Amino acid sequence: MKMNLRYFVLGLLAQQPMSGYDIQRFLKGLAWLINRPSSGSLYPLLRSLLEEGQVTVEVIPGLDRPPRKIYSITPAGRESLQAWVDRPVEADGSLKAFVMQLFLAECLPGPRLVDQLRQRQAQVATHREGLLQTIAAAGAQMALGQRLALEYGLALSDAELVWLESELDRLLIPLPPG
Amino acid sequence: MKMNLRYFVLGLLAQQPMSGYDIQRFLKGLAWLINRPSSGSLYPLLRSLLEEGQVTVEVIPGLDRPPRKIYSITPAGRESLQAWVDRPVEADGSLKAFVMQLFLAECLPGPRLVDQLRQRQAQVATHREGLLQTIAAAGAQMALGQRLALEYGLALSDAELVWLESELDRLLIPLPPG
DNA sequence: ATGTGCATGTAACTGGTTACATGATTCG
DNA sequence: CGAATCATGTAACCAGTTACATGCACAT
Numbered sequence: 001m002k003m004n005l006r007y008f009v010l011g012l013l014a015q016q017p018m019s020g021y022d023i024q025r026f027l028k029g030l031a032w033l034i035n036r037p038s039s040g041s042l043y044p045l046l047r048s049l050l051e052e053g054q055v056t057v058e059v060i061p062g063l064d065r066p067p068r069k070i071y072s073i074t075p076a077g078r079e080s081l082q083a084w085v086d087r088p089v090e091a092d093g094s095l096k097a098f099v100m101q102l103f104l105a106e107c108l109p110g111p112r113l114v115d116q117l118r119q120r121q122a123q124v125a126t127h128r129e130g131l132l133q134t135i136a137a138a139g140a141q142m143a144l145g146q147r148l149a150l151e152y153g154l155a156l157s158d159a160e161l162v163w164l165e166s167e168l169d170r171l172l173i174p175l176p177p178g
Numbered sequence: 179m180k181m182n183l184r185y186f187v188l189g190l191l192a193q194q195p196m197s198g199y200d201i202q203r204f205l206k207g208l209a210w211l212i213n214r215p216s217s218g219s220l221y222p223l224l225r226s227l228l229e230e231g232q233v234t235v236e237v238i239p240g241l242d243r244p245p246r247k248i249y250s251i252t253p254a255g256r257e258s259l260q261a262w263v264d265r266p267v268e269a270d271g272s273l274k275a276f277v278m279q280l281f282l283a284e285c286l287p288g289p290r291l292v293d294q295l296r297q298r299q300a301q302v303a304t305h306r307e308g309l310l311q312t313i314a315a316a317g318a319q320m321a322l323g324q325r326l327a328l329e330y331g332l333a334l335s336d337a338e339l340v341w342l343e344s345e346l347d348r349l350l351i352p353l354p355p356g
Numbered sequence: 357a358t359g360t361g362c363a364t365g366t367a368a369c370t371g372g373t374t375a376c377a378t379g380a381t382t383c384g
Numbered sequence: 385c386g387a388a389t390c391a392t393g394t395a396a397c398c399a400g401t402t403a404c405a406t407g408c409a410c411a412t
Contacts, residue, residue: 005399015321021363029312031270032305033331041400043365065408066363092209095273099330105323127210134207143193145283152277152341153211159337163330183371199391219372221393243380244391360411366404373398383388 005037005045007084010077011104013055017072020046033099046071054080081107089119114171121164128157183215183223185262188255189282191233195250198224211277224249232258259285267297292349299342306335 012023020042027036037045046069049055054077061067073081085107090097098120105113131154138146190201198220205214215223224247227233232255239245251259263285268275276298283291309332316324 015323019363020365024363029308030327030331032272032335033327035400038401039363039365040367040402047365062363062408065361066406068363094210095334099327102326102330103323105326106321130207143284145193145281148280148283148345149208149211149277151345152280153208155341156273156334156337159334163333167326167329197391198393202391213372216373217391217393218374218395225393240380240391243389244378246391358412360409362407362409364406368402368404370401371398372400374396375394376396377394378392379390381388381390384386 005035005041006049007081008034008100008104009037009042009045010049010054010073010081011085011107013071013073014078014081015106017058017070019068019070021068034096034103035100049077053077086112089116089123091123093120093123110171114168117164117168117171121161121168124157124160124164128154128161131157183213183219184227185259186212186278186281187215187220187223188227188232188251188259189263189285191249191251192256192259193284195236195248197246197248199246212274212281213278227255231255264290267294267301269301271298271301288349292346295342295346295349299339299346302335302338302342306332306339309335 009023012018012026018026020039023042024036024039027034030036046055050057050071053074055071055073058070058072059067060070085101085104089101093101101116108116131150135142135150135154142150187201190196190204196204198217201220202214202217205212208214224233228235228249231252233249233251236248236250237245238248259282263279263282267279271279279294286294309328313320313328313332320328
């Protein structure tokens with residue numbers, strides 16, 4: 001399984017009931033960070049969640065506009081979301097997938113969030129190591145494009161590590177250890 | 179059209195003839211940066227490129243192993259690659275898509291590369307601006323997950339801008355302006 | 357008049373993945 | 385003996401997009 005829309009949407013609904021349209025609007029402007037679902041995937045998804053009993057719907061007839069269908073998560077939905085969220089961070093997780101997981105941070109008990117950040121930290125570090133080795137292996141006789149791509153990846157993983165570090169500090173310092 | 183495997187593979191073959199397997203190996207360890215094609219997409223793709231006359235194949239019968247099929251790009255292939263590469267950078271280009279484009283830098287006449295980096299710079303800057311606004315709009319009453327995601331995005335776009343800036347410098351300083 | 361926002365949805369398509377099959381060879 | 389590497393490929397499946405349809409209200 002990858003980072004499905006499915007659980008992401010479920011996570012959003014866990015924070016507050018929303019309509020399909022609300023979800024799209026909420027995610028607007030975040031297209032760079034996460035894959036905003038198109039209506040063609042979102043509405044069928046909501047329906048199937050409904051059929052599975054993971055969400056309920058309340059139809060609010062618009063007075064002079066189309067009726068809004070507000071979806072709320074059910075206990076069953078929360079349960080399956082929890083199960084999802086408890087899995088370890090995907091080893092090959094893309095940036096977007098990770099951001100989507102971050103978004104779901106509210107569903108996590110505190111220490112679990114820290115845990116996930118640490119996992120990501122380890123993965124990025126590993127990845128960075130791999131890049132360094134590739135660069136070392138290729139040496140100077142590397143095509144321009146390849147060099148650019150590798151250095152770019154290096155710069156971004158560095159930045160990500162810095163951010164993770166500082167965020168972990170922020171999360172940990174306020175709480176006394178133990 | 180998005181950043182198809184199609185043109186990426188074509189770009190790799192433009193740099194040197196390779197077999198399908200070679201391509202997979204070459205891309206190994208870069209899975210974080212680009213979407214490495216699975217055999218299920220790669221081999222059919224190579225075949226269709228062949229049928230379209232964009233590549234030619236030379237079968238090297240392995241002495242005691244499966245024969246290797248070395249694909250080389252044809253003039254027609256180069257032409258269609260060029261046409262692809264001359265298009266502007268996708269406005270909503272994901273990180274991976276951009277890295278793939280970087281990889282194809284060899285196919286670009288020098289100034290065009292600079293041009294692409296500049297375009298990316300502008301896009302990232304715009305994106306960053308959007309994030310700042312979202313943060314400002316939401317104010318303090320923002321869910322934890324949302325805050326994390328936004329700050330993460332901010333940190334990464336900053337890093338990307340820094341890298342782009344320094345890379346542009348590197349590319350430009352050696353050449354006298356004009 | 358023309359378009360944009362609200363709000364839902366469907367059908368056809370695409371660009372992939374997963375899992376498998378083949379078959380020899382070398383490594384531990 | 386079992387596993388991994390080399391090297392090709394196929395078939396079934398899947399998540400998602402694109403483009404469209406509907407229809408009213410409000411702004412330009």
